Amino acid sequence: MRRSLPLALLLLASPLALAAGxxxxxxxxxxxxxxxxxxxxxxxxxxxxxxxxxxxxxxxxxxxxxxxxxxxxxxxxxxxxxxxxxxxxxxxTYPKWVRRSEHGAIVAPFPQPLALTALGNSPGTPAGGLAAEVVGFATLDALKAADPATLRGKIAYVGPRMHPSQDGHDYGIGSSVRVRGPAIASQKGAVGFLLRSAGTDDDRLPHTGVTHFDPGVTPIPAAALSNPDADQLERVLKAGQPVTVRLALDCGIEGEYxxxxxxxxxxxxxxxxxxxxxxxxxxxxxxxxxxxxxxxxxxxxxxxxxxxxxxxxxxxxxxxxxxxxxxxxxxxxxxxxxxxxxxxxxxxxxxxxxxxxxxxxxxxxxxxxxxxxxxxxxxxxxxxxxxxxxxxxxxxxxxxxxxxxxxxxxxxxxxxxxxxxxxxxxxxxxxxxxxxxxxxxxxxxxxxxxxxxxxxxxxxxxxxxxxxxxxxxxx
Ligand SMILES: [Zn+2]
The missing domain is CATH 3.40.630.10 (Zn peptidases)
Structure with missing residues (x-):
């Protein structure tokens, strides 16, 4: 009873509240x-x-x-x-991102091309490309926990695999690596970022998608490897020798549209x-x-x-x-x-x-x-x-x-x-x-x-x- 008067006043004061009942x-x-x-x-x-x-x-x-x-x-x-x-x-209105060309390759120890694609918002690499040693991580959490000393001047690779399902829940994992991984790697001093595509297929076709750099974070070139290429890179990393990858991405943000x-x-x-x-x-x-x-x-x-x-x-x-x-x-x-x-x-x-x-x-x-x-x-x-x-x-x-x-x-x-x-x-x-x-x-x-x-x-x-x-x- 005691609450009925204020409630009545509230209902009178708000036509939306009246309709809600x-x-x-x-x-x-x-x-x-x-x-x-x-x-x-x-x-x-x-x-x-x-x-x-x-x-x-x-x-x-x-x-x-x-x-x-x-x-x-x-x-x-x-x-x-x-x-x-x-x-x-x-x-x-939004920033306009363009993709012109993209290439990637393992240069050592087992030279071979990689099927990859730049992520939306990725900057390009310097003219002539970027070559650096790759440091691999199984998950985004492992990257987050990494000592920056191990990543300075390197290319970070993060590789969880997505599995198909009716509700597509693995996309939450794949997309968070893509959206947040490059910025986290940049903050730890990495100069480039690679991920296993956020996709469930075994085609040699990489999955693009957006990544995001907050203001104050230095954008670094970021690309997705197709699933078979991610498997290949992981095998090469497992061999135990330093692995160098070369990235040549010609892409980036060009003003507003x-x-x-x-x-x-x-x-x-x-x-x-x-x-x-x-x-x-x-x-x-x-x-x-x-x-x-x-x-x-x-x-x-x-x-x-x-x-x-x-x-x-x-x-x-x-x-x-x-x-x-x-x-x-x-x-x-x-x-x-x-x-x-x-x-x-x-x-x-x-x-x-x-x-x-x-x-x-x-x-x-x-x-x-x-x-x-x-x-x-x-x-x-x-x-x-x-x-x-x-x-x-x-x-x-x-x-x-x-x-x-x-x-x-x-x-x-x-x-x-x-x-x-x-x-x-x-x-x-x-x-x-x-x-x-x-x-x-x-x-x-x-x-x-x-x-x-x-x-x-x-x-x-x-x-x-x-x-x-x-x-x-x-x-
Ligand atoms: Zn869509």
Whole structure:
């Protein structure tokens, strides 16, 4: 009793708090329409056509490259042709990194070339290359524990191997070596950095990806070896003689570039200011054609939105598809979107983004207000025939780019793809269209169409509010 008065005052003072108490509901007719969309999606190839078109007509889309602009022009034209009600761009500025050439070789004791690729943000080596002795570490922790005296003037190599799994959990290990290893090695006096690619394959194709140097840390040339080359280097190191490697990387940051997030919207019929958001990132690494990472992500959203656009009436809320700029070098597009839309975060009722390829979705998780859990469980029922399980205990930030929007308060729902195959091709020359399975892609579209439609039609919200999910960690 004693607490009831302050609580009542608090509720009066805050319309968001008032709304938060109401359960979110879905009408039986809407659940039936969602089931119908699901079945249509399993026969629809819009997502495939989009993915094939982008990867064929534009190809690789390194952020800041000539193809960055080409890709934006391509996607703007495609969005318009597909009949979205509104298409626009929002600027995103970031450092522009370029790759010109890259070579590596063991020069002693057993001279031979190495298949490697520079990491995004890596500086180039001095003209003529850089030759130094290699010091090998099994893990990032071993590098962290190393005495700087053993690393001064040397090239550090870190080599944990990733194994495939449905949830791709080993990528956490591989990506942390790539993102943080070079800076740690630099701080200990190393002049170069090599890692075993963050990938699960045995192809002689290295996996690129971003690395990060904080201000004050001297950037050092950093490259990834293909898995067979990492095995080879480890065998040579085990032979016990000093191992010298020569690196010749011509790459680096060249000023700033302003690209853009490209956004398409189906205008809601009753609450056009409120919206469900989905999408993927438009940029890709330069080695492949960016098919599974992440042309399919945008393709899935486009395929789902197009089916909803063909209904006799627009849903109550708007549906937004975002093709995010420069995800690969540090979520620049997602962060710019979050900054531009933080003030109206309550209008973004729910978001879900695909950035883990397009193999079968096997699980759904969500970060929503407690009063929306029943509605999410109803969505899960419509997804069940697609073989998607609902784990109500785990968070769902929405996806890589949307994790930044989620961090400022948007409710998120994650549709988890089977990542067993994904990390064999991710960030390599092998990320090409043939890796996309049209049937599994359609299953993805079906799931996104269901979620997008029901989020746009739901009575009540999912809990988006400033700081609502501050405790959720990004994916
Ligand atoms: Zn990606």
């Amino acid at each position: 109401k359960p979110t509901t879905l009408a039986p007719a809407d659940l039936a329409t969602a089931a119908q969309l699901r079945e249509q999606a399993l026969r629809d190839d819009t997502a495939w056509d989009f993915t094939a078109g982008l990867t064929t007509e534009v190809g690789a889309r390194l952020a800041g490259s000539e193809n960055d602009l080409k890709a934006r022009e391509w996607v703007i034209a495609k969005f318009k042709a597909l009949g979205f009600d509104k298409v626009w761009s929002e600027p995103v 302003t690209g853009a997030n490209v956004i398409a919207e189906l205008k809601g019929s009753r609450k056009p200011d409120e919206y469900f958001v989905m999408g993927g990132h438009l940029d890709s690494w330069d080695l492949g054609t960016g098919a599974v990472d992440d042309a399919t992500g945008i393709g899935i959203a486009v395929g789902a939105a197009r089916l909803i656009a063909q209904l006799p009436q627009r849903p109550a809320r708007s549906i937004r598809v975002v093709a995010f700029a420069n995800e690969e070098s540090g979520l620049y597009g997602g962060k710019a979107y979050a900054a531009a839309h933080a003030k109206e975060i309550g209008k973004a009722v729910l978001g879900s983004e695909s950035d883990l390829g397009a193999d079968r979705i096997y699980q759904m998780t969500a970060s929503v207000k407690p009063e929306a859990r029943d509605a999410v469980a109803q969505i899960a029922e419509v997804l069940k025939p697609l073989g998607i399980a609902y784990d109500a205990s785990a968070p769902g930030q929405g996806g890589s780019d949307l994790s930044a929007v989620h961090a400022v308060g948007m409710a998120g729902l994650s549709l988890h793809q089977d990542a067993t195959r994904y990390f064999a091709w991710h960030h390599t020359a092998n990320d090409t269209l043939d890796k996309v399975d049209p049937e599994q892609l359609r299953q993805n579209v079906a799931a996104y169409a269901v979620v997008a439609y029901l989020a746009a039609q739901a009575k009540g919200d999912f809990g988006s509010a400033p700081g609502a999910f501050a405790k959720d960690k990004g994916e």
